[in-house]
Amino acid sequence: MSIKPAAPIERRTLHDELAERLRDLIIEGHLAPGEKLSEKDLCEQFGVSRTPLREALKVLSTEGLVLLTPHRGAAVSKLTLADLEEAFPIMGALEAVSGELACARITDREVSHLRALHDAMVTRHQNGDLAGYFELNQRIHQGILDAAGNPTLSHMQRALAGRVRRARYMANMTAERWAKAVAEHEDIIRAIEARQAERLGLLLKTHLANKLNTVREALTGEAVGDNSTYVNL
Amino acid sequence: MSIKPAAPIERRTLHDELAERLRDLIIEGHLAPGEKLSEKDLCEQFGVSRTPLREALKVLSTEGLVLLTPHRGAAVSKLTLADLEEAFPIMGALEAVSGELACARITDREVSHLRALHDAMVTRHQNGDLAGYFELNQRIHQGILDAAGNPTLSHMQRALAGRVRRARYMANMTAERWAKAVAEHEDIIRAIEARQAERLGLLLKTHLANKLNTVREALTGEAVGDNSTYVNL
DNA sequence: CATTCGTATTTTGTATTCAAAATTCACTGG
DNA sequence: CCAGTGAATTTTGAATACAAAATACGAATG
Numbered sequence: 001m002s003i004k005p006a007a008p009i010e011r012r013t014l015h016d017e018l019a020e021r022l023r024d025l026i027i028e029g030h031l032a033p034g035e036k037l038s039e040k041d042l043c044e045q046f047g048v049s050r051t052p053l054r055e056a057l058k059v060l061s062t063e064g065l066v067l068l069t070p071h072r073g074a075a076v077s078k079l080t081l082a083d084l085e086e087a088f089p090i091m092g093a094l095e096a097v098s099g100e101l102a103c104a105r106i107t108d109r110e111v112s113h114l115r116a117l118h119d120a121m122v123t124r125h126q127n128g129d130l131a132g133y134f135e136l137n138q139r140i141h142q143g144i145l146d147a148a149g150n151p152t153l154s155h156m157q158r159a160l161a162g163r164v165r166r167a168r169y170m171a172n173m174t175a176e177r178w179a180k181a182v183a184e185h186e187d188i189i190r191a192i193e194a195r196q197a198e199r200l201g202l203l204l205k206t207h208l209a210n211k212l213n214t215v216r217e218a219l220t221g222e223a224v225g226d227n228s229t230y231v232n233l
Numbered sequence: 234m235s236i237k238p239a240a241p242i243e244r245r246t247l248h249d250e251l252a253e254r255l256r257d258l259i260i261e262g263h264l265a266p267g268e269k270l271s272e273k274d275l276c277e278q279f280g281v282s283r284t285p286l287r288e289a290l291k292v293l294s295t296e297g298l299v300l301l302t303p304h305r306g307a308a309v310s311k312l313t314l315a316d317l318e319e320a321f322p323i324m325g326a327l328e329a330v331s332g333e334l335a336c337a338r339i340t341d342r343e344v345s346h347l348r349a350l351h352d353a354m355v356t357r358h359q360n361g362d363l364a365g366y367f368e369l370n371q372r373i374h375q376g377i378l379d380a381a382g383n384p385t386l387s388h389m390q391r392a393l394a395g396r397v398r399r400a401r402y403m404a405n406m407t408a409e410r411w412a413k414a415v416a417e418h419e420d421i422i423r424a425i426e427a428r429q430a431e432r433l434g435l436l437l438k439t440h441l442a443n444k445l446n447t448v449r450e451a452l453t454g455e456a457v458g459d460n461s462t463y464v465n466l
Numbered sequence: 467c468a469t470t471c472g473t474a475t476t477t478t479g480t481a482t483t484c485a486a487a488a489t490t491c492a493c494t495g496g
Numbered sequence: 497c498c499a500g501t502g503a504a505t506t507t508t509g510a511a512t513a514c515a516a517a518a519t520a521c522g523a524a525t526g
Contacts, residue, residue, distance in 0.1 A: 013303050013479065015291070039508070049481045051284065054509090058248065058288045062295045064385070070246050071487050071508060086385045089334065093326040101322065152297070152319045156389060246509065272478070282511045287479090304478060304517055469526085476519070482512080489506070496499085 014048055018056035021046070026065045026076055027162050037066065037074040063159050079166055081219050087164050088212045094157050095141075095208055096201035101148035103197035111193055114143050118189045125182050130173070140185070144192070144204075167215050177214055184210070247281055251289035254279070259298045259309055260395050270299065270307040296392050312399055314452050320397050321445045327390050328374075328441055329434035334381035336430035344426055347376050351422045358415050363406070373418070377425070377437075400448050410447055417443070 022042075025031045037057070039050050046053070057074050060066040067077045121136035141161075145154045173181075184207045191200040255275075258264045270290070272283050279286070290307050293299040300310045354369035374394075378387045406414075417440045424433040 011303055015479085016303075040506085050508090051480055051482090055288055055291045058291050059295050062292050064388075070244050070249075073488095073508065083385070086383050089330055089383070090327070090386055090389065093330045094323070097322055097326045150319050150322070152316070152393075153323050155297075156323065156393075160385075160389075248509085273476090283478090284510055284512090306478065306518095467526105469524105471524080472522090474519105474521075476517105478517070479515080481514075484511075485509080487506105487508070490504080492501105492503090494499105494501080496497105 014052035015055040015059075018046060018048065018052055019059045022056060022060055023063070023065060023162065026060070027165050029166060031076045033076050033078040033166075035076045037076065039073070064163055079163075081216065084164065084167055084212065084215060084219075087160055088208060091157070091160050091164065092205040092208050094153065094160070095204040098145050098148040098150070098153055098157065099191075099200035099204045100197040101150055101153070102144050103192065103195045103200055105149050106147040106192065106195070110143070110147050114140060114147075114192060115189055117143060118185060121185065122182060125178065133178075137185075140189075173214070177210075180210070181207070247285035248288040248292075251279060251281065251285055252292045255289055255293055256296070256298060256395065259293070260398050262399060264309045266309050266311040266399075268309045270309065272306070297396055312396075314449065317397065317400055317445065317448060317452075320393055321441060324390070324393050324397065325438040325441050327386065327393070328437040331378050331381040331383070331386055331390065332424075332433035332437045333430040334383055334386070335377050336425065336428045336433055338382050339380040339425065339428070343376070343380050347373060347380075347425060348422055350376060351418060354418065355415060358411065366411075370418075373422075406447070410443075413443070414440070 022031075031037070039053060039057075043050055043053055057066055057068065061068040061074070065077055067075050069075075117136055117140050121133055121140065124130075124132040124136060145157055148154075184203065188200065188203045188207065191203055255264075264270070272286060272290075276283055276286055290299055290301065294301040294307070298310055300308050302308075350369055350373050354366055354373065357363075357365040357369060378390055381387075417436065421433065421436050421440065424436055
Protein backbone atom coordinates (compact mmCIF):
# COMPACT_ATOMS: atom_id res chain seq x y z
CA MET A 1 0.00 0.00 0.00
CA SER A 2 2.72 2.45 0.93
CA ILE A 3 4.34 3.92 -2.16
CA LYS A 4 6.93 6.44 -1.12
CA PRO A 5 8.98 7.07 2.05
CA ALA A 6 6.07 8.53 3.98
CA ALA A 7 4.99 12.03 3.12
CA PRO A 8 4.64 13.87 6.44
CA ILE A 9 1.84 16.21 5.47
CA GLU A 10 2.39 19.49 7.21
CA ARG A 11 -0.82 20.43 8.96
CA ARG A 12 -0.45 23.68 10.81
CA THR A 13 -2.83 25.67 12.89
CA LEU A 14 -3.02 29.42 12.99
CA HIS A 15 -1.80 29.83 16.54
CA ASP A 16 1.25 27.69 15.80
CA GLU A 17 2.02 29.66 12.69
CA LEU A 18 1.51 32.92 14.54
CA ALA A 19 3.75 31.90 17.41
CA GLU A 20 6.50 31.02 14.99
CA ARG A 21 6.20 34.21 13.00
CA LEU A 22 6.14 36.40 16.06
CA ARG A 23 9.03 34.52 17.60
CA ASP A 24 11.14 35.19 14.51
CA LEU A 25 10.13 38.81 14.42
CA ILE A 26 11.22 39.26 18.00
CA ILE A 27 14.45 37.28 17.78
CA GLU A 28 15.51 39.06 14.63
CA GLY A 29 14.75 42.38 16.19
CA HIS A 30 11.96 43.51 13.89
CA LEU A 31 9.94 43.96 17.02
CA ALA A 32 11.98 46.05 19.39
CA PRO A 33 12.42 45.14 23.06
CA GLY A 34 9.84 46.88 25.17
CA GLU A 35 7.57 47.49 22.21
CA LYS A 36 3.91 47.23 23.11
CA LEU A 37 2.02 44.58 21.17
CA SER A 38 -1.53 45.67 20.52
CA GLU A 39 -3.78 42.71 19.86
CA LYS A 40 -5.88 44.76 17.49
CA ASP A 41 -2.92 45.87 15.41
CA LEU A 42 -1.37 42.43 15.19
CA CYS A 43 -4.70 40.92 14.20
CA GLU A 44 -5.07 43.35 11.35
CA GLN A 45 -1.48 42.85 10.32
CA PHE A 46 -1.78 39.08 10.17
CA GLY A 47 -5.40 39.01 9.10
CA VAL A 48 -6.59 36.74 11.88
CA SER A 49 -8.93 37.05 14.82
CA ARG A 50 -7.82 37.61 18.38
CA THR A 51 -8.39 34.06 19.59
CA PRO A 52 -5.43 32.35 17.89
CA LEU A 53 -3.29 35.43 18.39
CA ARG A 54 -3.85 35.39 22.11
CA GLU A 55 -2.97 31.71 22.27
CA ALA A 56 0.29 32.45 20.47
CA LEU A 57 1.09 35.28 22.85
CA LYS A 58 0.60 32.98 25.83
CA VAL A 59 3.15 30.59 24.38
CA LEU A 60 5.70 33.30 23.69
CA SER A 61 5.17 34.56 27.20
CA THR A 62 6.16 31.24 28.76
CA GLU A 63 9.18 31.25 26.47
CA GLY A 64 10.16 34.58 27.97
CA LEU A 65 10.03 36.54 24.74
CA VAL A 66 6.88 38.42 25.63
CA LEU A 67 5.79 40.02 28.86
CA LEU A 68 2.10 39.61 29.58
CA THR A 69 0.52 41.91 32.13
CA PRO A 70 -3.09 41.25 33.12
CA HIS A 71 -5.51 43.78 31.67
CA ARG A 72 -2.59 45.71 30.31
CA GLY A 73 -1.54 43.72 27.30
CA ALA A 74 1.59 42.26 25.84
CA ALA A 75 5.00 43.75 25.20
CA VAL A 76 8.21 42.41 23.76
CA SER A 77 10.34 41.53 26.75
CA LYS A 78 13.32 43.76 27.25
CA LEU A 79 16.79 42.41 26.92
CA THR A 80 18.73 43.87 29.79
CA LEU A 81 22.35 43.21 30.48
CA ALA A 82 21.20 41.50 33.65
CA ASP A 83 19.08 39.12 31.56
CA LEU A 84 22.09 38.19 29.49
CA GLU A 85 24.27 37.71 32.54
CA GLU A 86 21.57 35.42 33.84
CA ALA A 87 21.18 33.46 30.67
CA PHE A 88 24.81 32.79 29.90
CA PRO A 89 25.79 30.60 32.84
CA ILE A 90 22.74 28.49 32.13
CA MET A 91 23.57 28.27 28.46
CA GLY A 92 27.09 27.39 29.43
CA ALA A 93 25.96 24.51 31.60
CA LEU A 94 23.62 23.24 28.92
CA GLU A 95 26.29 23.45 26.24
CA ALA A 96 28.69 21.58 28.43
CA VAL A 97 26.17 18.81 28.98
CA SER A 98 25.33 18.63 25.31
CA GLY A 99 29.02 18.35 24.50
CA GLU A 100 29.52 15.52 26.93
CA LEU A 101 26.46 13.64 25.78
CA ALA A 102 27.35 14.19 22.16
CA CYS A 103 30.82 12.72 22.62
CA ALA A 104 29.32 9.60 24.07
CA ARG A 105 26.87 9.01 21.25
CA ILE A 106 28.11 10.69 18.10
CA THR A 107 28.77 8.53 15.04
CA ASP A 108 31.74 8.86 12.70
CA ARG A 109 29.34 9.92 10.01
CA GLU A 110 28.01 12.77 12.15
CA VAL A 111 31.52 13.81 13.08
CA SER A 112 32.56 14.16 9.46
CA HIS A 113 29.37 16.08 8.76
CA LEU A 114 30.25 18.54 11.51
CA ARG A 115 33.77 18.78 10.14
CA ALA A 116 32.37 19.62 6.72
CA LEU A 117 30.16 22.33 8.22
CA HIS A 118 33.12 23.65 10.14
CA ASP A 119 35.34 23.85 7.07
CA ALA A 120 32.60 25.62 5.16
CA MET A 121 32.29 28.05 8.03
CA VAL A 122 36.02 28.76 7.92
CA THR A 123 35.64 29.59 4.24
CA ARG A 124 32.85 32.03 5.07
CA HIS A 125 35.17 33.67 7.56
CA GLN A 126 37.92 33.97 4.99
CA ASN A 127 35.47 35.56 2.58
CA GLY A 128 34.18 37.95 5.22
CA ASP A 129 30.66 36.56 4.83
CA LEU A 130 29.28 37.23 8.28
CA ALA A 131 25.72 36.11 7.59
CA GLY A 132 26.91 32.85 6.07
CA TYR A 133 29.26 32.39 9.00
CA PHE A 134 26.45 32.85 11.50
CA GLU A 135 24.25 30.38 9.71
CA LEU A 136 26.87 27.64 9.63
CA ASN A 137 27.85 28.45 13.18
CA GLN A 138 24.29 27.86 14.25
CA ARG A 139 24.04 24.63 12.27
CA ILE A 140 27.16 23.32 13.95
CA HIS A 141 25.85 24.01 17.42
CA GLN A 142 22.55 22.47 16.40
CA GLY A 143 24.44 19.47 15.07
CA ILE A 144 26.14 18.96 18.41
CA LEU A 145 22.76 19.17 20.11
CA ASP A 146 21.28 16.63 17.72
CA ALA A 147 24.20 14.30 18.34
CA ALA A 148 23.52 14.54 22.06
CA GLY A 149 20.23 12.81 21.34
CA ASN A 150 18.32 14.62 24.04
CA PRO A 151 15.22 16.38 22.67
CA THR A 152 14.45 18.00 26.00
CA LEU A 153 17.91 19.49 26.10
CA SER A 154 17.55 20.72 22.53
CA HIS A 155 14.26 22.32 23.38
CA MET A 156 15.55 24.20 26.40
CA GLN A 157 18.70 25.21 24.64
CA ARG A 158 16.74 26.55 21.70
CA ALA A 159 14.42 28.53 23.92
CA LEU A 160 17.32 30.13 25.71
CA ALA A 161 19.33 30.66 22.53
CA GLY A 162 16.39 32.45 21.01
CA ARG A 163 16.38 34.87 23.86
CA VAL A 164 20.10 35.43 23.55
CA ARG A 165 20.41 35.42 19.79
CA ARG A 166 18.68 38.77 19.84
CA ALA A 167 21.83 40.18 21.36
CA ARG A 168 24.09 38.79 18.69
CA TYR A 169 23.00 41.29 16.12
CA MET A 170 24.59 44.05 18.08
CA ALA A 171 27.70 42.25 19.26
CA ASN A 172 29.55 43.82 16.31
CA MET A 173 32.37 41.36 15.89
CA THR A 174 35.79 42.84 15.53
CA ALA A 175 38.20 41.12 13.17
CA GLU A 176 40.22 39.89 16.13
CA ARG A 177 37.23 38.51 17.96
CA TRP A 178 35.99 36.81 14.86
CA ALA A 179 39.35 35.14 14.23
CA LYS A 180 39.47 34.04 17.83
CA ALA A 181 35.99 32.55 17.58
CA VAL A 182 37.01 30.58 14.52
CA ALA A 183 40.08 29.31 16.35
CA GLU A 184 37.92 28.25 19.26
CA HIS A 185 35.69 26.39 16.87
CA GLU A 186 38.71 24.60 15.48
CA ASP A 187 39.50 23.37 18.99
CA ILE A 188 35.90 22.37 19.47
CA ILE A 189 35.72 20.30 16.32
CA ARG A 190 39.02 18.62 17.22
CA ALA A 191 37.73 17.71 20.64
CA ILE A 192 34.70 16.15 19.01
CA GLU A 193 36.80 14.17 16.59
CA ALA A 194 38.84 12.88 19.51
CA ARG A 195 35.69 12.25 21.57
CA GLN A 196 37.18 14.25 24.45
CA ALA A 197 33.95 14.79 26.33
CA GLU A 198 35.21 16.77 29.28
CA ARG A 199 37.46 18.98 27.19
CA LEU A 200 34.63 19.62 24.75
CA GLY A 201 32.35 20.71 27.55
CA LEU A 202 34.96 23.10 28.80
CA LEU A 203 35.66 24.50 25.33
CA LEU A 204 31.99 25.14 24.67
CA LYS A 205 31.62 26.88 27.99
CA THR A 206 34.62 29.09 27.32
CA HIS A 207 33.46 29.85 23.81
CA LEU A 208 30.19 31.05 25.19
CA ALA A 209 31.80 33.08 27.96
CA ASN A 210 33.86 34.90 25.35
CA LYS A 211 30.73 35.66 23.39
CA LEU A 212 29.21 37.16 26.51
CA ASN A 213 32.27 39.33 26.99
CA THR A 214 31.91 40.68 23.48
CA VAL A 215 28.28 41.50 24.07
CA ARG A 216 29.01 42.99 27.45
CA GLU A 217 31.61 45.31 26.00
CA ALA A 218 29.23 46.41 23.31
CA LEU A 219 26.60 47.07 25.93
CA THR A 220 28.64 48.87 28.54
CA GLY A 221 30.34 50.87 25.81
CA GLU A 222 27.09 52.32 24.55
CA ALA A 223 24.89 51.72 27.53
CA VAL A 224 21.61 53.56 27.41
CA GLY A 225 21.31 56.10 30.20
CA ASP A 226 18.24 54.32 31.45
CA ASN A 227 17.86 52.80 34.87
CA SER A 228 17.93 49.39 33.25
CA THR A 229 20.26 49.51 30.31
CA TYR A 230 18.69 47.46 27.61
CA VAL A 231 19.63 46.42 24.17
CA ASN A 232 18.26 48.55 21.39
CA LEU A 233 18.44 46.54 18.20
CA MET B 234 -0.12 58.58 50.99
CA SER B 235 0.92 54.98 51.43
CA ILE B 236 -0.43 53.52 54.64
CA LYS B 237 0.79 49.98 54.95
CA PRO B 238 3.70 48.01 53.48
CA ALA B 239 2.22 47.85 49.98
CA ALA B 240 -0.81 45.65 49.58
CA PRO B 241 0.02 43.45 46.58
CA ILE B 242 -3.49 42.98 45.31
CA GLU B 243 -3.66 39.63 43.67
CA ARG B 244 -5.30 40.08 40.29
CA ARG B 245 -5.51 36.78 38.51
CA THR B 246 -6.94 35.85 35.19
CA LEU B 247 -8.83 32.68 34.49
CA HIS B 248 -6.25 31.19 32.17
CA ASP B 249 -3.53 31.72 34.74
CA GLU B 250 -5.59 30.13 37.43
CA LEU B 251 -6.52 27.25 35.14
CA ALA B 252 -2.92 26.65 34.11
CA GLU B 253 -1.89 26.47 37.73
CA ARG B 254 -4.68 24.13 38.73
CA LEU B 255 -4.12 21.81 35.81
CA ARG B 256 -0.38 21.85 36.39
CA ASP B 257 -0.88 20.73 39.96
CA LEU B 258 -3.34 18.07 38.94
CA ILE B 259 -0.86 16.65 36.48
CA ILE B 260 2.21 16.88 38.69
CA GLU B 261 0.44 15.27 41.61
CA GLY B 262 -0.82 12.53 39.38
CA HIS B 263 -4.54 13.19 39.64
CA LEU B 264 -4.49 13.30 35.89
CA ALA B 265 -2.78 10.17 34.69
CA PRO B 266 -0.08 10.25 32.02
CA GLY B 267 -1.56 9.65 28.61
CA GLU B 268 -5.03 10.61 29.78
CA LYS B 269 -7.03 12.40 27.14
CA LEU B 270 -8.11 15.90 28.12
CA SER B 271 -11.48 16.74 26.61
CA GLU B 272 -12.01 20.46 26.42
CA LYS B 273 -15.70 20.03 26.95
CA ASP B 274 -15.28 17.96 30.09
CA LEU B 275 -12.68 20.26 31.60
CA CYS B 276 -14.84 23.29 30.87
CA GLU B 277 -17.77 21.77 32.68
CA GLN B 278 -15.57 20.64 35.55
CA PHE B 279 -14.07 24.09 36.07
CA GLY B 280 -17.15 26.03 35.03
CA VAL B 281 -15.41 28.15 32.44
CA SER B 282 -15.61 28.57 28.72
CA ARG B 283 -13.20 27.05 26.25
CA THR B 284 -11.28 30.25 25.50
CA PRO B 285 -9.31 30.53 28.75
CA LEU B 286 -9.00 26.78 29.01
CA ARG B 287 -7.37 26.52 25.61
CA GLU B 288 -4.93 29.28 26.52
CA ALA B 289 -3.96 27.36 29.64
CA LEU B 290 -3.45 24.18 27.65
CA LYS B 291 -1.13 25.97 25.27
CA VAL B 292 1.01 27.07 28.19
CA LEU B 293 1.16 23.61 29.72
CA SER B 294 2.07 22.25 26.33
CA THR B 295 5.15 24.44 26.07
CA GLU B 296 6.05 23.34 29.57
CA GLY B 297 5.96 19.77 28.35
CA LEU B 298 3.21 18.60 30.67
CA VAL B 299 0.60 18.32 27.96
CA LEU B 300 0.81 16.97 24.44
CA LEU B 301 -1.19 18.98 21.94
CA THR B 302 -1.98 17.35 18.61
CA PRO B 303 -3.68 19.52 15.95
CA HIS B 304 -7.33 18.67 15.46
CA ARG B 305 -6.94 15.81 17.85
CA GLY B 306 -6.90 17.45 21.22
CA ALA B 307 -4.81 17.46 24.35
CA ALA B 308 -3.46 14.65 26.48
CA VAL B 309 -1.35 14.50 29.61
CA SER B 310 2.16 13.81 28.39
CA LYS B 311 3.48 10.39 29.23
CA LEU B 312 6.37 10.00 31.58
CA THR B 313 8.59 7.41 29.98
CA LEU B 314 11.80 6.17 31.47
CA ALA B 315 13.49 7.74 28.45
CA ASP B 316 12.01 11.11 29.42
CA LEU B 317 13.45 10.81 32.89
CA GLU B 318 16.85 9.75 31.60
CA GLU B 319 16.72 12.83 29.42
CA ALA B 320 15.68 15.20 32.12
CA PHE B 321 18.12 14.17 34.81
CA PRO B 322 21.42 15.20 33.20
CA ILE B 323 19.89 18.57 32.48
CA MET B 324 18.61 18.91 36.02
CA GLY B 325 22.03 17.88 37.21
CA ALA B 326 23.72 20.60 35.23
CA LEU B 327 21.24 23.20 36.40
CA GLU B 328 21.58 22.14 40.02
CA ALA B 329 25.34 22.34 39.77
CA VAL B 330 25.15 25.85 38.37
CA SER B 331 22.68 26.94 40.99
CA GLY B 332 24.96 25.59 43.69
CA GLU B 333 27.96 27.45 42.36
CA LEU B 334 26.06 30.69 41.95
CA ALA B 335 24.49 30.32 45.36
CA CYS B 336 27.86 29.90 47.05
CA ALA B 337 29.06 33.12 45.50
CA ARG B 338 26.11 35.19 46.64
CA ILE B 339 24.49 33.62 49.66
CA THR B 340 24.34 35.63 52.87
CA ASP B 341 25.01 34.30 56.35
CA ARG B 342 21.38 34.90 57.13
CA GLU B 343 20.25 32.74 54.24
CA VAL B 344 22.71 30.04 55.19
CA SER B 345 21.35 29.77 58.69
CA HIS B 346 17.84 29.72 57.30
CA LEU B 347 18.77 26.77 55.11
CA ARG B 348 20.40 25.10 58.10
CA ALA B 349 17.18 25.52 60.07
CA LEU B 350 15.17 23.98 57.25
CA HIS B 351 17.65 21.15 57.05
CA ASP B 352 17.47 20.40 60.76
CA ALA B 353 13.69 20.43 60.60
CA MET B 354 13.87 18.03 57.69
CA VAL B 355 16.08 15.68 59.67
CA THR B 356 13.47 15.68 62.40
CA ARG B 357 10.81 14.73 59.86
CA HIS B 358 13.00 11.86 58.80
CA GLN B 359 13.41 10.69 62.36
CA ASN B 360 9.65 10.79 62.81
CA GLY B 361 9.03 8.94 59.57
CA ASP B 362 7.01 11.86 58.22
CA LEU B 363 7.58 11.41 54.51
CA ALA B 364 5.24 14.16 53.34
CA GLY B 365 6.79 16.67 55.71
CA TYR B 366 10.22 15.53 54.63
CA PHE B 367 9.38 16.09 50.97
CA GLU B 368 8.04 19.53 51.65
CA LEU B 369 11.11 20.70 53.52
CA ASN B 370 13.33 19.02 50.98
CA GLN B 371 11.67 21.03 48.27
CA ARG B 372 11.96 24.25 50.25
CA ILE B 373 15.67 23.68 50.73
CA HIS B 374 16.28 23.18 47.03
CA GLN B 375 14.14 26.21 46.35
CA GLY B 376 16.17 28.14 48.90
CA ILE B 377 19.39 27.29 47.10
CA LEU B 378 17.83 28.44 43.86
CA ASP B 379 16.71 31.69 45.43
CA ALA B 380 20.18 32.25 46.82
CA ALA B 381 21.58 31.82 43.33
CA GLY B 382 19.69 34.98 42.44
CA ASN B 383 18.96 33.89 38.89
CA PRO B 384 15.24 34.01 38.10
CA THR B 385 15.71 32.49 34.68
CA LEU B 386 17.49 29.55 36.23
CA SER B 387 14.74 29.18 38.82
CA HIS B 388 12.13 29.21 36.11
CA MET B 389 13.78 26.52 34.01
CA GLN B 390 14.56 24.42 37.02
CA ARG B 391 10.99 24.60 38.20
CA ALA B 392 9.63 23.64 34.82
CA LEU B 393 11.87 20.62 34.67
CA ALA B 394 11.34 19.70 38.29
CA GLY B 395 7.60 19.72 37.73
CA ARG B 396 8.00 17.16 35.02
CA VAL B 397 10.19 15.03 37.20
CA ARG B 398 8.38 15.44 40.47
CA ARG B 399 5.63 13.34 39.01
CA ALA B 400 7.97 10.40 39.20
CA ARG B 401 8.81 10.94 42.82
CA TYR B 402 5.49 9.70 44.03
CA MET B 403 6.31 6.25 42.85
CA ALA B 404 9.96 6.17 43.79
CA ASN B 405 8.97 4.36 46.98
CA MET B 406 11.88 5.26 49.22
CA THR B 407 13.38 2.42 51.15
CA ALA B 408 14.62 3.13 54.66
CA GLU B 409 18.21 2.82 53.46
CA ARG B 410 17.73 5.13 50.52
CA TRP B 411 16.01 7.66 52.72
CA ALA B 412 18.79 7.62 55.28
CA LYS B 413 21.34 8.01 52.50
CA ALA B 414 19.46 10.96 51.07
CA VAL B 415 19.47 12.64 54.45
CA ALA B 416 23.20 12.03 54.76
CA GLU B 417 23.74 13.55 51.34
CA HIS B 418 21.76 16.56 52.42
CA GLU B 419 23.98 16.91 55.46
CA ASP B 420 26.99 17.09 53.14
CA ILE B 421 25.18 19.60 50.96
CA ILE B 422 24.36 21.94 53.80
CA ARG B 423 27.93 21.71 55.06
CA ALA B 424 29.30 22.61 51.63
CA ILE B 425 27.03 25.63 51.60
CA GLU B 426 28.13 26.71 55.06
CA ALA B 427 31.75 26.45 53.92
CA ARG B 428 30.92 28.16 50.60
CA GLN B 429 32.56 25.31 48.72
CA ALA B 430 31.07 26.08 45.33
CA GLU B 431 32.59 23.32 43.27
CA ARG B 432 32.02 20.67 45.88
CA LEU B 433 28.42 21.79 46.30
CA GLY B 434 27.81 21.49 42.57
CA LEU B 435 29.19 17.99 42.59
CA LEU B 436 27.16 16.97 45.65
CA LEU B 437 23.94 18.23 44.13
CA LYS B 438 24.63 16.39 40.93
CA THR B 439 25.34 13.17 42.77
CA HIS B 440 22.28 13.57 44.95
CA LEU B 441 20.17 13.86 41.85
CA ALA B 442 21.82 10.92 40.13
CA ASN B 443 21.02 8.76 43.13
CA LYS B 444 17.43 9.86 42.97
CA LEU B 445 17.30 8.80 39.34
CA ASN B 446 18.68 5.41 40.26
CA THR B 447 15.92 4.93 42.78
CA VAL B 448 13.31 5.83 40.23
CA ARG B 449 14.92 3.68 37.59
CA GLU B 450 14.88 0.65 39.86
CA ALA B 451 11.25 1.22 40.66
CA LEU B 452 10.51 1.50 36.97
CA THR B 453 12.48 -1.43 35.62
CA GLY B 454 11.27 -3.55 38.52
CA GLU B 455 7.63 -3.06 37.61
CA ALA B 456 7.99 -1.98 34.01
CA VAL B 457 4.78 -2.01 32.03
CA GLY B 458 4.92 -4.51 29.19
CA ASP B 459 4.42 -1.68 26.74
CA ASN B 460 6.83 -0.74 23.99
CA SER B 461 7.52 2.45 25.86
CA THR B 462 7.42 1.72 29.54
CA TYR B 463 5.76 4.63 31.19
CA VAL B 464 5.03 5.59 34.71
CA ASN B 465 1.57 4.82 35.95
CA LEU B 466 0.93 6.93 38.98
C1' DC C 467 -19.08 -12.35 8.25
C1' DA C 468 -15.71 -8.97 7.43
C1' DT C 469 -14.61 -4.82 5.09
C1' DT C 470 -15.47 -0.48 3.18
C1' DC C 471 -17.83 3.42 2.22
C1' DG C 472 -20.79 7.17 3.54
C1' DT C 473 -23.32 9.71 6.87
C1' DA C 474 -24.19 11.54 11.63
C1' DT C 475 -22.16 13.14 15.72
C1' DT C 476 -18.62 14.93 18.34
C1' DT C 477 -14.63 17.70 18.95
C1' DT C 478 -11.42 21.02 17.70
C1' DG C 479 -10.10 25.60 15.40
C1' DT C 480 -11.44 30.27 14.57
C1' DA C 481 -14.44 34.30 14.48
C1' DT C 482 -17.58 37.19 16.69
C1' DT C 483 -19.83 39.14 20.56
C1' DC C 484 -20.36 40.77 25.20
C1' DA C 485 -18.40 42.47 29.64
C1' DA C 486 -15.02 44.58 32.44
C1' DA C 487 -10.92 47.01 33.14
C1' DA C 488 -7.68 50.61 31.70
C1' DT C 489 -6.48 54.64 29.11
C1' DT C 490 -7.65 59.11 27.16
C1' DC C 491 -9.14 63.45 27.40
C1' DA C 492 -12.00 67.18 28.27
C1' DC C 493 -13.76 69.76 31.97
C1' DT C 494 -14.05 71.80 36.59
C1' DG C 495 -12.17 74.00 40.50
C1' DG C 496 -8.38 75.90 42.72
C1' DC D 497 -2.03 77.56 34.47
C1' DC D 498 -2.16 73.19 36.76
C1' DA D 499 -4.09 69.27 39.42
C1' DG D 500 -7.74 66.36 39.85
C1' DT D 501 -12.15 64.29 38.64
C1' DG D 502 -15.14 61.77 35.73
C1' DA D 503 -17.22 60.39 31.54
C1' DA D 504 -16.05 58.53 26.65
C1' DT D 505 -13.16 55.52 24.20
C1' DT D 506 -10.09 51.89 23.69
C1' DT D 507 -8.29 47.56 24.94
C1' DT D 508 -8.25 43.31 27.19
C1' DG D 509 -10.74 39.02 29.26
C1' DA D 510 -14.15 35.66 28.63
C1' DA D 511 -18.30 33.55 26.46
C1' DT D 512 -20.80 32.27 22.62
C1' DA D 513 -21.37 31.12 17.77
C1' DC D 514 -19.93 29.19 13.61
C1' DA D 515 -16.84 26.29 10.44
C1' DA D 516 -13.96 22.47 9.59
C1' DA D 517 -11.89 18.36 10.78
C1' DA D 518 -11.97 13.87 13.10
C1' DT D 519 -14.38 10.08 15.16
C1' DA D 520 -18.24 6.91 15.59
C1' DC D 521 -21.54 4.33 13.66
C1' DG D 522 -24.23 1.79 10.47
C1' DA D 523 -25.54 0.17 6.05
C1' DA D 524 -24.24 -1.96 1.89
C1' DT D 525 -21.36 -5.03 -0.68
C1' DG D 526 -18.20 -8.65 -1.59
